[in-house]
Amino acid sequence: MQDYRGYGEPPSGYPWPPPPRPRRRALGCFTHLLVAVLAAALGAGLVAAFYNAGNSSQPGSSALPSPLPSGAVPSPGSGGSGAPASEKTILSRVEPGLVVINSTIQYQSEQGAGTGMVISSDGLVLTNNHVIENSTKLTATVAATGRTYPAAVVGYDTTGDVALIRLQGASGLHRVPVGESAAVKAGSAVLAMGNAEGQGTIVPAPGRVTGLNQTVTASDQGGTISTETLHGMIETNADIVPGDSGGPLANASGEVIGMDTAGSGGGGGFTFPQQGQQQAGFAIPIDTALAVAHQIAAGKSSSTITIGYPPFIGIYIGQGSDPNPSDQAAQQQQSNPFGGFGGFGGGGSQSCYTSDSGLTAPSNIAPVSAGALIIGVICNSPAQAAGITAGSVITAIDGQAVGAPDSLAAIMASHHPGETITVTWVSPSGQRTTGNIGLAAGPPL
DSSP: OOBOOOOOOOOSOOSSOOOOOOOOOOOOOOOOSSSEEEEOSSSEEEEOBEEOTTOEEOSSOOOOOOOOTTOOSOOTTOSOOSSOOOHHHHHHHHGGGEEEEEEEETTSSOEEEEEEEEOSTTSEEEEOHHHHTTEEEEEEEETTTOOEEEEEEEEEETTTTEEEEEETTOOSOOOOOBOOGGGOOTTOEEEEEEOGGGOSSOEEEEEEEEEEEEEEEEEEOSSSOEEEEEEEEEEEOSOOOTTOTTOEEEETTSOEEEEEEEEOOOSSSSOOOOTTOOOOEEEEEHHHHHHHHHHHHTTOOOSSEEESOOEEOOEEEOOSSOOOHHHHHHHHHHHOOOOSSSSSSOOOSSSOBSOOTTOOOOSSOOSOSSSEEEEEEBTTSHHHHHTOOTTOEEEEETTEEOOSHHHHHHHHTTOOTTOEEEEEEEOTTOOEEEEEEEOEEOOOO
């Protein structure tokens, strides 16, 4: 979650005067996918997304979503007065429907922070998938009241970077006023808002739309370099910074027309574009985001949308279609990729792990020619309780052969938390075991 924003004077022609934004601190960071904030146990580390400058315009616009029969999720154009307003007025209209999201990441002391938008009075909140990705605990604080709620994941779309969470026990919440992103035009004045740098408050940033239907490639530096490509994005020169992910991009009438998602920049740590480089932020059109929210709220999963939490065994595995465990170990040692399910990378000689940081492939590997190599086991997980250890190789699930990490992930995709599966694995000493393992609810992927 890494987004880098530059400074610089905003362009002229706004209907409101731009206020000074709080000065940002250049701190070390543990980077992750797209705009968000991470704080380690000691000191705060900032993360966000940076984009590939080779983004290009795409023709067409997203279709307007149809509302759910229950009306639980708003439709585009369902809020706002339609009259131009001052920045203060826009903020007062939108901020009552905003929340600050805090998460625990990957069974560690690291904490993530982002922003969310309330879209139903009983606690449905729209945000980016990368804000809740890999989270093992979520809370959300209503910015206007300071009240904090535990939150649960309703569902998420990994390819579109959209997620829906629910604030547990919430009622009577203010919804954000929603506009129509299909009606947005280049040059329109906008106001981006969010939990800038994880300060716990909503900070506004004025700008204007500089491009429509943009394709952008955002990079993840969370230990490896991986990318995801987002389409149909609204481009803006509003100063979108780490922590703003999931926050609103509002028009001059105080209606939300996009969801802040990524910003420009590059390099390790918290950096800014070089002087003279035009800053750029990107927002998912609210029409697109609400269409996904409608589908999630209706409980309709798809090849890209996951409802609820994924099944969790508690193992670190590699990636790829190579069935040979020795090759998997070599690849893991070389690239140390995050991947698999119920884990985020891995390896080593400890009996169990709470972090993927610095893990390497095990030196002792089960003497089999095919299967998914277990790089490490998460402490207090179903896998550890079953006696599975690093270096073991899973060869079958419910009697179905497992030939590689990718095939194991595909098999697990058809299961759900609470189910019991039969797992066959071979230990590094060559002992073959078949046992029943109950699946827990895992962190969103």
